[in-house]
Amino acid sequence: MTDFLPRTLPERRIFTIAELLAGVRALLEESMGRLWVAGEVSNLRRASSGHLYFSLKDDTAQVRAVLFRADARRMPFELEDGLEVIALGECSVYEARGDLQLLVRHVEPRGRGALQLAFEQLRARLEREGLFDPSRKRPLPAFPRRVGLVTSASGAALRDVIEVSGRRFPATPLLLAPTRVQGDGAEHEIAAALAALASLPRGHAVDVILVVRGGGSLEDLQPFNTEVVARAIAGCPVPVVSGVGHETDLSIADLVADLRAPTPSVAAAAAFPDRAVLRDRCARDLVRLCTAAERVVERAAARLGQRSEALARVAPVARVAAQRVRLEALARALERTARRHAERARSQLAAVAGRLDSLSPLAVLARGYAIVWNANTRAIVRRADECAPGDRLRVRLGEGELAATVENTREPARPWRRVLSLPENR
Amino acid sequence: MDEGSPSAKIPPAPTDELPFETALTRLEGIVQALEKGDLELEAALAAFEQGVALSRHCAAQLEVAERRIEVLVREGAGFVARPFAGPEDTD
Numbered sequence: 001m002t003d004f005l006p007r008t009l010p011e012r013r014i015f016t017i018a019e020l021l022a023g024v025r026a027l028l029e030e031s032m033g034r035l036w037v038a039g040e041v042s043n044l045r046r047a048s049s050g051h052l053y054f055s056l057k058d059d060t061a062q063v064r065a066v067l068f069r070a071d072a073r074r075m076p077f078e079l080e081d082g083l084e085v086i087a088l089g090e091c092s093v094y095e096a097r098g099d100l101q102l103l104v105r106h107v108e109p110r111g112r113g114a115l116q117l118a119f120e121q122l123r124a125r126l127e128r129e130g131l132f133d134p135s136r137k138r139p140l141p142a143f144p145r146r147v148g149l150v151t152s153a154s155g156a157a158l159r160d161v162i163e164v165s166g167r168r169f170p171a172t173p174l175l176l177a178p179t180r181v182q183g184d185g186a187e188h189e190i191a192a193a194l195a196a197l198a199s200l201p202r203g204h205a206v207d208v209i210l211v212v213r214g215g216g217s218l219e220d221l222q223p224f225n226t227e228v229v230a231r232a233i234a235g236c237p238v239p240v241v242s243g244v245g246h247e248t249d250l251s252i253a254d255l256v257a258d259l260r261a262p263t264p265s266v267a268a269a270a271a272f273p274d275r276a277v278l279r280d281r282c283a284r285d286l287v288r289l290c291t292a293a294e295r296v297v298e299r300a301a302a303r304l305g306q307r308s309e310a311l312a313r314v315a316p317v318a319r320v321a322a323q324r325v326r327l328e329a330l331a332r333a334l335e336r337t338a339r340r341h342a343e344r345a346r347s348q349l350a351a352v353a354g355r356l357d358s359l360s361p362l363a364v365l366a367r368g369y370a371i372v373w374n375a376n377t378r379a380i381v382r383r384a385d386e387c388a389p390g391d392r393l394r395v396r397l398g399e400g401e402l403a404a405t406v407e408n409t410r411e412p413a414r415p416w417r418r419v420l421s422l423p424e425n426r
Numbered sequence: 427m428d429e430g431s432p433s434a435k436i437p438p439a440p441t442d443e444l445p446f447e448t449a450l451t452r453l454e455g456i457v458q459a460l461e462k463g464d465l466e467l468e469a470a471l472a473a474f475e476q477g478v479a480l481s482r483h484c485a486a487q488l489e490v491a492e493r494r495i496e497v498l499v500r501e502g503a504g505f506v507a508r509p510f511a512g513p514e515d516t517d
Contacts, residue, residue: 292460
């Protein structure tokens, strides 16, 4: 091997190691500059200083890398082992070890956006913590006395909530806590608005809070995907309904909220009862109330009837009253019968009267007969020998009377037939 | 009415301050008590009158037309609710 060593060197220059590494670093930095490197994160270690140390590797090689604290803080997502990333940085040398080191300034996840990844990471973390547990979800009040609203004072979401709630239950006041709903720092305003609404004095307290925002890009919705807002919702003492974005947008706020509504309008509908339904319910209640009251009165009346009957069985006064009632009924029945009888009697009388009429002596007299009385004795003369010459007689004709005197009497060949049987004393 | 009778549980007459939910709950409690039919006649009639009043109270609240929208404004260290003029035009 010594054959290959130069026998003579023009001049020996001996470097310190530091000088060597400084030279290498200068070469690297000069010739390569800032560059993008793709690889998988491994051996990630977070130093107490806040700097992140890790390796970037692929199938055949790896390189040490560092992400300083200031840069790490700006990242929306977190680095983790196994993550495929594209890192922007400079090649350098770590003198203490003589290692090649990538000074990373910025990292992007490969195959998806940083915000998407941040969302997934936060979601997974909070889920592990149990913040999305169904057991944490509180029921909404059926009839809130006052509803809090966290949203922009100028958004379409506010108009939607006002319109829907006004249609459903205008009697319930709506209290707006206006905030920005997008841009840096908006998440802190949202969290503060939630806290303010939750800490109102007793008479003004809200018993449900809507956190809403219209649709937008993932960047626009970012405040609702932050841990700050998630914690504020989870820690809110009154139930929270979220209605962020459109139907397809799912935010961290949605996951933590007690109820997730797909849109601001639906959130309003969830918090405010529908008065059309309540009108029906009240009307049905009133009908039930009246029906039940009627039945109570009917039952009471029936009981009263039973009781007075029972009373009549034991109390003489009542018994007399009952008797009288019975008598009155009898009397009425009697009267009815009597009238019927009288009717029959009258028609019978009429028939009898007709027959009597045919038997009337006047009718006989009218046919030419006469009745003769002794004017002195007033006895009816039936036989000639009852009279003597000189007797005065009265003769009753069909019409009128005669006064007559007997001249003589004659014995009859045959006795006169009695044509009438009138009472002797008549 | 004596204590322990079902009618003793019927709450006092409603006032304007009575929240809708309380009024509706009371109304439906009265309806159920009447439907059960174990109230004395006098108590039942009193409950009925109260039920009618509660029903009217509920109906009145349902027909409230005026909207109350307020906005939370910072005042000193805390917040106060002020009437809200309406959404701003800009979005």
